[in-house]
Amino acid sequence: MRVPLATRLAHIYRLGVKELWSLLRDPAMLVLIVYTFTVSIYVAATAMPESLHNAAIAIVDLDGSPLSARIASSFYPPHFRSPVLVSAAQADAGLDNGDYTFVLAIPPDYQRDTLAGRAPDIQLNVDATRMSQAFTGNGYIQQIVAAEVGDFARRHQAAAPPVDLALRMRFNPNLEQSWFGSLTEIINNVTMLSVILTGAALIREREHGTIEHLLVMPVTPVEIMLAKIWAMGLVVVLAALAAMLFIVQGALQVPVRGSVALFVLVAALHLFATTSMGIFLATLARSMPQFGMLMVLVLLPLQMLSGGTTPRESMPELVQYLMLAAPTTHFVAAGQAILYRGAGIDVIWPQMLAIAAIGAVLFAGSLRRFRNTIAQMA
Structure with a gap:
């Protein structure tokens, strides 16, 4: 029997609301979200050692x-x-x-x-x-x-250098480290928290036994996955938007050159890919400690080699080509172009297309793995 589209959307919506209520009852995750998008960003912006200050x-x-x-x-x-x-x-x-x-x-x-x-x-x-x-x-x-x-x-009309170099800094004329550190931290935290929340949500259901309840309900694996993706993605987007407004632009007084709405749109595309990745990692792990170890192995290379910490041009060519398969590489490039240089969609559309394509591949792979996991539990 073919299920109407409206019924499927209702299932996805109600399952997503269930995920939000589960998150509200998890104080550890709530503390992590608040810390990641407040204290972590402020510390990353103000504690960077590169700026010279009060040197003796x-x-x-x-x-x-x-x-x-x-x-x-x-x-x-x-x-x-x-x-x-x-x-x-x-x-x-x-x-x-x-x-x-x-x-x-x-x-x-x-x-x-x-x-x-x-x-x-x-x-x-x-x-x-x-x-x-x-x-x-x-x-x-x-x-x-x-x-x-x-x-x-x-x-004194003595011998002087033949060329006088006049430097003009664009986008950050005073070379303020907080301008770079705060925005880069938001970009990195969007990736980290989306993987953590979706993976932890699936493992939490498995440990509490609620995944078996879902198996006897008239819902499909696609609906379960999409519910987790939209619910956890919404939490991360709202947290990142609040951090942008109140921490970056408010407390740190960092000017954002481009459109915040466009950045949110790119972040939503990126979250589709990273939340799918989080579900895939959760199907590989059998417990939260194993999931944490997998996250370390995956997140560190994604954040270190995506271009946020070190320019991609400074990396070996093989690493540059390999990292083109990671959504974080394109998200960092698009995010920096929007927030630092005020780029529009006419500039970042290749990155958006790449994120969408990688997200589709990750979603398909995660769905297949998720179906196999559910079949083994049934």
């Missing part, structure tokens, strides 16, 4: 010239603390004691040699035990000194 710097000025004084005065908050003028002996002791992260030593006759076109060297000593500041601050100091020396040489 000392200067050994053996020249005592206007140029050396100009270099010393070019370091100021918030990137650096006010520079401390020290002797060479004090500089070594300060580095040993951890008082300074950087010590800039200006040699004697530095201004005279610069004006004569001899290109003298300046020594920069770095306390590399403070790794994040040492790596970033090294580049900051080189740029600052080069800019001051070049401007001084031009003012």
Whole structure:
């Protein structure tokens, strides 16, 4: 007997509502959802070590010239603390004691040699035990000194660099790390939480014995899967939207360049793929601990190699080609294009098409595995 479409949709709707009520009665999952889209995003945005802030710097000025004084005065908050003028002996002791992260030593006759076109060297000593500041601050100091020396040489009509490089940062002109960290965390958390919620929902039913109740009801495996997908996908979309509005744009004051509605649409496509993946992993695992181990093996490569943490161009070509089969690769590319660069659907439609195709394949594979699992339990 052929079941009418309206009846099938009613089954999917009621089963989805059942999933939502089950989630509301699971305090651990509720705490995980709230933490993932509030505290986790805020911490990821504000605790990134790449931005230089309040670095301690000392200067050994053996020249005592206007140029050396100009270099010393070019370091100021918030990137650096006010520079401390020290002797060479004090500089070594300060580095040993951890008082300074950087010590800039200006040699004697530095201004005279610069004006004569001899290109003298300046020594920069770095306390590399403070790794994040040492790596970033090294580049900051080189740029600052080069800019001051070049401007001084031009003012005195000395030999100056033939080309003056003017840098213009697009989309994040101040290189604020929180702008990148918060939005990337939302993109990663959408993937992680969708897999967790759908997989945990299926395993929870199996452990509580409610899956047997579903088998005696006039519902099909397709209806059961679609119910879990729309219910858990709705929870993740609403949580991500709330995080975007209240945490990213509200608490962190991060400007979102593109359409939030378009990002939600792409996220919904992506959730169709990742929730299907979560159901597939749940059919492979026999308990929650096994499901957790499978998630570690699957989620870490998806998040590390999808382009959110490291640009895909920096990866081996084989990895780049392999990751094209993962929905997260296309979701990260589309999400960054929308949120960072304000791209429209005319730009990201290839990524949307790829996500939809991969989602269809994952859904078909998960449905087949789910039917086999149910057949073994019947």
